[in-house]
Amino acid sequence: MQNPVGGGLPPLNMDSRQKLGILNSDHVAVPRVNARPPKRTLVLSDVPTIAESALPGYEYIGAIGLSAPAATPREFVNRLNAAIFAVVNTPELREAIGKSGFEAQTSSSEQFTAFVRDDIAKIEVVVRGSGLQAD
Numbered sequence: 001m002q003n004p005v006g007g008g009l010p011p012l013n014m015d016s017r018q019k020l021g022i023l024n025s026d027h028v029a030v031p032r033v034n035a036r037p038p039k040r041t042l043v044l045s046d047v048p049t050i051a052e053s054a055l056p057g058y059e060y061i062g063a064i065g066l067s068a069p070a071a072t073p074r075e076f077v078n079r080l081n082a083a084i085f086a087v088v089n090t091p092e093l094r095e096a097i098g099k100s101g102f103e104a105q106t107s108s109s110e111q112f113t114a115f116v117r118d119d120i121a122k123i124e125v126v127v128r129g130s131g132l133q134a135d
Helices: 016-023 074-088 091-099 109-130
Strands: none
Touching: 074 091
């Protein structure tokens, strides 16, 4: 894959602040599109989302979460979830995550399971519609 940033790190390994620095420089001529719908990120608040600029209705939200085997005791899952909530919802961590162009969100294990299932269903439609086949 061609690296458009003068032989440096691949752009996917950068946070939003680093990408913004490149986009605002004279080194790269690319359209400015904020790929995180459905709303603009704090760091790229002046950059329109894909849905705003090209594909109305476009929505794809990446997420980071923890999973455990289905047989994990509910009490343990609830305690772990409560501990994660406590850390993620601290002002210091929320600020640090926000400065990287992301938004900290917490959910129950049931909400996260539903999110993952919905996400897989969306991606399945795209993959099946593309005609892609695994080798």
